[in-house]
Amino acid sequence: MIVQVRICIPAELSDLVVESCTQQTGTAEVAVHKGASVQPPGDVVVVHVARESVEELLEKLHVLKAQELGSIAITMPELVLSRRADLAEAAAPGDGADAMIWDEVTGRTGEDARLTWSYLAFLVLATQLAAIGIVTDSTIAIVGAMAVGPEFGPLAALAVALAQRKWKLGRSAALALGVGFPVAMLLAALTAWLSVPLGLFPANTLDTGSAVEFIYHPGPYSLIVAVLAGAAGMLSMISRRSAALIGVFISVTTVPAAGFVAVALVLGEYQKAAGSAIQLLLNLVGIVAAAVAVLVFYRVISRRLPESMARRLRSQALRAQS
Structure with missing residues (x-):
């Protein structure tokens, strides 16, 4: 099961968000629309990711304060025809039907x-x-x-x-x-x-x-x-x-x-x-x-985001904002 995550984020954090999304196990596609967000001003990142990987990705985005500085919207496409999506679901641990998204x-x-x-x-x-x-x-x-x-x-x-x-x-x-x-x-x-x-x-x-x-x-x-x-x-x-x-x-x-x-x-x-x-x-x-x-x-x-990774993401976000 593929989930679409749409992220509005300030431009200074866009590269960090894209890196977190592309490195996430179970990610099939990442699209970046530069300057597409007017309110708040910034970029729009659209990610297709296996459902069983969504919770870990959201933890990373929460560390980057994406929901505070912008927004995160999650939708469930009824049909996704993609070889990359099939490979992403196979690579993601667990099963989408058993995956839990706390938010x-x-x-x-x-x-x-x-x-x-x-x-x-x-x-x-x-x-x-x-x-x-x-x-x-x-x-x-x-x-x-x-x-x-x-x-x-x-x-x-x-x-x-x-x-x-x-x-x-x-x-x-x-x-x-x-x-x-x-x-x-x-x-x-x-x-x-x-x-x-x-x-x-x-x-x-x-x-x-x-x-x-x-x-x-x-x-x-x-x-x-x-x-x-x-x-x-x-x-x-x-x-x-x-x-x-x-x-x-x-x-x-x-x-x-x-x-x-x-x-x-x-x-x-x-x-x-x-x-x-x-x-x-x-x-x-x-x-x-x-x-x-x-x-x-x-x-x-459920898999929890390692504290070491959370600290690294927080420090990178602070450097990007400064």
Whole structure:
């Protein structure tokens, strides 16, 4: 898999960036457009490199402060027909499907970690669907709520924040979870409270629904499923296999548990509400813990830029700027 890296850089650092790109194992092509960048003024360097070599190249560019003095844009061409590209992929260590680009994962999770109106809307709608599935004993509605729920984004961002010590990202993810779930549960409780006197469902509905018993009966498998789902979800984000996320969404009971807590409290079923709250907590903790473990594993096995090379690049950059 070939990745295109586009770098806008001041002219005085252009030669150093080009040298770093051409010497990078897995580089197929390097093109330099002198004076092509107007804002900021400088050159534009376009590199085609094997995906498994991108992380090491980005580390070099970060040392040169390319993202501060200019910009770095990464795109994935759908089709690259090149003999040099084939040779570059063969020369690069590892496999592109297993390669992790930290900036990419951080960026993707950061987009989903913000407390936005659309995030709140999806979480509220998912919790309402879950509540309807609970009172009607409908597994279809509950599965639909699992698929609609947007909570994996902030959970993945929280895992990235813990693994990378990016506390700003962690605060954003915690805010999305800490505000989103209470708001969604409060609105679900309000809907349930209004539905009882309207006769939409009986007050003893939780005593007759057999399809939802798993929600308020947490057990060892609740945590096991959450751990497996968290690992699968993070792997799908790393490998850009978004289809696997659908399976993650419909395998954990975060949103159904939140909806059950709201309905059970309204109906005075406090023991069942406590059980579903524990289910919710187990799912949240299990997903984040597994995602952090996956990220730590990738960080351990990934190639890191030697400190000696980093010092040499920094000194060369300082000389070029002076």
